[in-house]
Amino acid sequence: MSRWRTIVVPAAGLLAIWLLLQGSLSPGSVILGAILATGAAWVLMALDPPASSFRRPRAALGLAARVAVEVVRSNWAVAGIILGRGRRPRTSGFVRISLDMRAPYGLAALACIITATPGTVWVEYDSSENSMLLHVLDLIDGEEWVRIIKERYEAPLMEIFE
């Protein structure tokens, strides 16, 4: 089952990329894309990628929508900080967050989400402690950020990937 999935999931992704690049759903591009995607996914097996479990696509969609809202909101906030609106004293700083999630794809998704949200940067990951170092541009309360990352992002990601 897991061996079957490690071929089919990347192959489906590659086929989707191929069809998007071709910009057509004609039988010719579907067949050629399917052959190429299967071959490439077969080669990928040689790299022995870590096994993934992706469940609950509905939760993933909900998370994506929330992240999109958050990206727009924090773009606005960071643009305001750069242009010096408000002029209140602002401190930036580091927050260390100990994570419960171990799934490698979940951690990668968390890194993408945190980086895609302006104002927060994933700086460092400690695999022995399973903790990450976050740098926040407008740091008011460190505990608040721990709560935001763990509740808003880590919990749904653990549902999806673990």
Place this chain on the structure above:
Amino acid sequence: MNPAADIPLWVAVPTALLLLLGAGLALVGSLGLLRLGSFYERIHAPTLGTTLGIASVLAASMLYFSALQTRPVLHEILIGIFMVVTTPVTLMLLARAALYRDRTEGSRDVPLPSPPPQRPGTDASAPDSVIVQSGAEKGRQGL
């Protein structure tokens, strides 16, 4: 013979607005590189251009070329996906390099690696390494 002249107004206006928004965000991000104080603050600024900025430009591109070619043009989605997936790699590389430099220099502004280690600070270890080095120097001179 400008193909843009044939674009209906209801496509042209949102396209122009999205392009302006994307360009404006990229500009503000670049301004942030100039205005923000420390390296770790400056690293936040360009993410404006790589998130909502690029999303606006890509949406404008999809809208414009879909209207121009009268078929859905969607391959810009791929650019967006690859931007989102690859930006953290560069950002982390830069941030970790800066963190490594600051820790080596014994800066008080950056946190130590976890768990909070009980190793002596750089102030205490520095004289040791100096002594070792000078000993080695002496040995070499003696030979």
